[in-house]
Amino acid sequence: MGKIFLFLQDANEPNIQRIGAYHYAPELLTEEELKLGILVDEVPQAENIPGKSADLFYNIDTQELFYKYFDIELPPTSPEQQIKDLQKELNAVKTENKTLMLALAESAEAQQQDNLENQLAIAELAELIANKEVL
CATH class of the missing domain: 1.20.5 (Single alpha-helices involved in coiled-coils or other helix-helix interfaces)
Known part of the structure; x- marks a missing residue:
């Protein structure tokens, strides 16, 4: 499987970035676009928790991807x-x-x-x- 490019967005937390979008053909991106995110081999799967939605985040210090779970408004x-x-x-x-x-x-x-x-x-x-x- 090829690389996946993840566009990073500010999460209003120190050293934490929110994953804004995925791009499955990073070779098509420009150098400027590649500066806006990170390349990964795979994206971890979120847990399926009833009543919660999952947002993917990136810790700049540890270079780890992780999910934060938020209540879904019914x-x-x-x-x-x-x-x-x-x-x-x-x-x-x-x-x-x-x-x-x-x-x-x-x-x-x-x-x-x-x-x-x-x-x-x-x-x-x-x-x-x-x-x-x-x-």
Whole structure:
């Protein structure tokens, strides 16, 4: 396999250049064009990572090619899909609300029971104190 010419672009990082374009027939390039990049025997393959795009870079110090992976912005969904997604989310919130309302009702009931028990205990205590004062 022949040489591949990689055109370098500024990456706004020290000693790092972005690969802007590939040229598979570098012998057709002028001397001026050849000053704009590097010749390599092969280009490494990027990993296929779902939801990510890969850009090829060149480290000037180590003379190594490497990939940087960036999040892909997903295309907007259709209005129908947005409605389905919102309906699904709404149903999940309704289910969670029912669970929370039941827990709140149980808590209120337990609190009422505690209040009733406290009132009975206070009444018994008041009765005991009243009986001791009479004696």
